[in-house]
Amino acid sequence: MTQINNSLVKLENVGVFANDKWLVKGVTFEINKGQIVTLIGPNGSGKTTTAKITLGLYKDIEGKVQKFTEKIAYVPQRINIDWTLPIRVNDFMNLTNTLTNDEIKDALEITGTPHLINKDLKSLSGGEFQRILMARAIAKKPELLVLDEPVQGVDFNGEIALYELIKKISDTLNCGILLISHNLHVVMSKTDHVVCLNGHVCCSGTPIDVANNEKYQEIFGKDISKILSVYEHTHDHIHNIDGSIEKKK
Amino acid sequence: MLDDFFIRALLVGIGMAIVTGPLGCFVVWRRLSFFGDTLAHSALLGITLSYTTEINMALSVFVTSSIVALILLKLQKTTNLPSDALLGLLAHSSLAIGLVVIGLLATIRFDLMGLLFGDILAVNVNDIILVWIGGAIILIVLKIIWKPLFASTVNFELAEAEGMKPEKYNAIFTILLAAIIAISIKMVGLLLITGMLILPAAMARNISDNPMQMVIFSVIGGLLSVLIGLFASLEFNTPSGPSIITAGLLLFILSLSRIKKKAQLNN
Numbered sequence: 001m002t003q004i005n006n007s008l009v010k011l012e013n014v015g016v017f018a019n020d021k022w023l024v025k026g027v028t029f030e031i032n033k034g035q036i037v038t039l040i041g042p043n044g045s046g047k048t049t050t051a052k053i054t055l056g057l058y059k060d061i062e063g064k065v066q067k068f069t070e071k072i073a074y075v076p077q078r079i080n081i082d083w084t085l086p087i088r089v090n091d092f093m094n095l096t097n098t099l100t101n102d103e104i105k106d107a108l109e110i111t112g113t114p115h116l117i118n119k120d121l122k123s124l125s126g127g128e129f130q131r132i133l134m135a136r137a138i139a140k141k142p143e144l145l146v147l148d149e150p151v152q153g154v155d156f157n158g159e160i161a162l163y164e165l166i167k168k169i170s171d172t173l174n175c176g177i178l179l180i181s182h183n184l185h186v187v188m189s190k191t192d193h194v195v196c197l198n199g200h201v202c203c204s205g206t207p208i209d210v211a212n213n214e215k216y217q218e219i220f221g222k223d224i225s226k227i228l229s230v231y232e233h234t235h236d237h238i239h240n241i242d243g244s245i246e247k248k249k
Numbered sequence: 250m251l252d253d254f255f256i257r258a259l260l261v262g263i264g265m266a267i268v269t270g271p272l273g274c275f276v277v278w279r280r281l282s283f284f285g286d287t288l289a290h291s292a293l294l295g296i297t298l299s300y301t302t303e304i305n306m307a308l309s310v311f312v313t314s315s316i317v318a319l320i321l322l323k324l325q326k327t328t329n330l331p332s333d334a335l336l337g338l339l340a341h342s343s344l345a346i347g348l349v350v351i352g353l354l355a356t357i358r359f360d361l362m363g364l365l366f367g368d369i370l371a372v373n374v375n376d377i378i379l380v381w382i383g384g385a386i387i388l389i390v391l392k393i394i395w396k397p398l399f400a401s402t403v404n405f406e407l408a409e410a411e412g413m414k415p416e417k418y419n420a421i422f423t424i425l426l427a428a429i430i431a432i433s434i435k436m437v438g439l440l441l442i443t444g445m446l447i448l449p450a451a452m453a454r455n456i457s458d459n460p461m462q463m464v465i466f467s468v469i470g471g472l473l474s475v476l477i478g479l480f481a482s483l484e485f486n487t488p489s490g491p492s493i494i495t496a497g498l499l500l501f502i503l504s505l506s507r508i509k510k511k512a513q514l515n516n
Contacts, residue, residue: 052406052410055409055410056409056410057406057409057410070412072410072411072412073411074406074407074410074411076404076406076407076410079404079407080404081403081404082278082280084277084278084280084454085278085402085403085460086454086457086458086459086460086462086463087403087459087460088458088459090459091459091460092403095399095400095403095407095408096396096400096407096408096411096412096413098396120458140411146410
C-alpha cells in the first residue's frame with residue numbers, strides 16, 4: 001500500500017513516434033517520493049524525450065503515463081529568453097507561482113546566487129542562468145522535480161556542489177527527482193535507480209547493477225568503466241543488508 | 250460636455266490607450282506584430298459582413314477576427330508552413346474577400362478611407378460606452394490570465410510542464426486581441442490598430458527594466474500619443490488617427506536616447 005501512495009509518476013511502456021521514427025520506445029519506470037531516478041544514455045537516445053513524456057509535453061504517445069501529483073518543477077536543458085522581454089531574476093522566480101521575498105532569497109541563497117536578484121536575465125552567464133533555473137525549481141517546493149542536464153555550463157566545483165544540492169533537496173523536501181545527466185561518475189553515488197536509454201531501455205536498476213551490465217558497458221565503452229572505477233574508488237565502503245558498514249578491501 | 254466632439258474623441262482615445270498598452274506589451278513580447286495586422290485585415294471582412302447582415306459592427310468584427318485567429322492556431326498545428334507564411338495567407342485572403350464583398354455591394358457607398366484610417370472625431374456616446382465597458386472587460390480578463398499567459402510567453406514548455414496550460418491561455422489572449430480590434434476599428438481604422446498596439450509598447454521597452462514597468466510606460470505612452478495626436482490634429486487640421494500614431498512614433502524616437510545613455514553607462 002505505501003508503495004502505491006508514494007508513487008509520483010508511473011510510465012508504462014511509453015514511446016513517441018514522430019517524423020517516421022521512434023524517438024523513444026518501450027520505457028517503463030516509476031518515481032516515488034524521496035527517490036532519485038537517473039536517465040543516462042548517449043546523444044539522441046531519448047533522454048530529454050522521456051523527460052518530456054513524463055512532464056506531459058507530448059500529446060500523442062504510446063503507452064501510459066500516470067501522474068499522482070500536480071506540484072511539478074522543471075529545469076529544462078536549454079531555454080531561450082526573448083530579448084524583447086525585460087525580465088529580472090526576481091520576476092522569473094515568480095513565473096509559475098507566487099513566492100514571498102524570503103522564499104526567493106532562501107532559494108537563491110541555496111544555489112549561491114543571491115547577488116543576482118535584480119539582474120536582467122539576459123545579462124547572466126550560462127552557469128549563472130542554470131543556477132537560477134535550479135533556484136526557481138527549488139523555491140516551488142515541488143513533489144516531483146525534473147532536471148534535464150542541470151549542471152550545463154557550471155564549473156566543475158559548482159557541478160559537484162549542485163549534485164550535493166540535488167541530493168539534499170530530495171532528502172529535505174522528500175520529493176521525487178528525475179535527473180538526466182551524462183556525468184555518470186558524479187551522479188552515480190547520489191542516485192537510487194538508473195535507467196540506461198538507447199532508444200529503448202537497455203538496462204535499469206541500482207547504479208551498481210547498471211554499471212556491471214554488459215549492455216551498458218557496450219554502449220559506453222571502456223572509458224566509462226574507468227570513470228566508474230573512480231566512482232567506486234571514492235565510495236570506499238559497502239552498505240550491508242543489515243545496515244552495517246563494511247570497509248572495502 | 251459630451252456634446253463636444255473633441256471631448257468625445259479624447260474619452261475614446263484615453264480608454265483605448267489604457268487597453269492597448271498592456272495588450273501591446275504581450276504583442277511585442279510574443280512577436281505577434283504581424284499577427285495583429287492579420288487580425289486587423291480580417292476585420293475588413295467583418296465590417297462588410299456587418300453591412301450585409303446588419304449585425305452590430307463591433308460584434309461582427311469580433312466574431313470574424315476570432316474565427317480567423319482560431320483558424321490560424323489550427324493551421325499552425327496541422328501544417329508544416331511557418332507562421333509568417335500562414336499569417337500572410339490569412340491576412341491577404343481575408344482582406345481580398347472583404348474587398349470582393351464590398352464590390353458585390355455596389356449599391357452601398359463605402360467610405361474606404363474611413364475604414365482604413367478610422368475617424369475618432371466622429372465617435373458618439375455609444376462608442377464611448379463600448380470602448381470603456383469592452384476595454385474594462387478585456388483588462389479584467391487579462392488580469393485574471395496574466396500569470397499563466399506571462400509564463401507561457403517566457404517559455405511555453407516550462408509553463409506547460411508546470412501545469413499552466415499555455416495553449417488555453419494563448420487562445421484566450423488571441424480572442425482578447427480580436428476584441429480590442431473590434432472595439433477600436435471605428436476609431437483608428439484597421440491599418441492603424443497595430444500601430445496603437447506596437448508603438449507605445451516598443452517605446453516602453455526602451456525605457457523599462459521589468460515587465461510591470463513596461464506595461465505602465467506603455468499605457469502612459471499610449472495616453473500621451475492620444476493627447477498629443479488629437480491636439481495636434483485640431484491645431485494643424487491633420488487627420489486624427491494618423492496624428493496619434495505619428496505622436497507615438499515621436500515618443501519612440503525620444504525613448505531611443507535612453508538606450509544610448511544605457512550603452513554609454515555600460516561601456
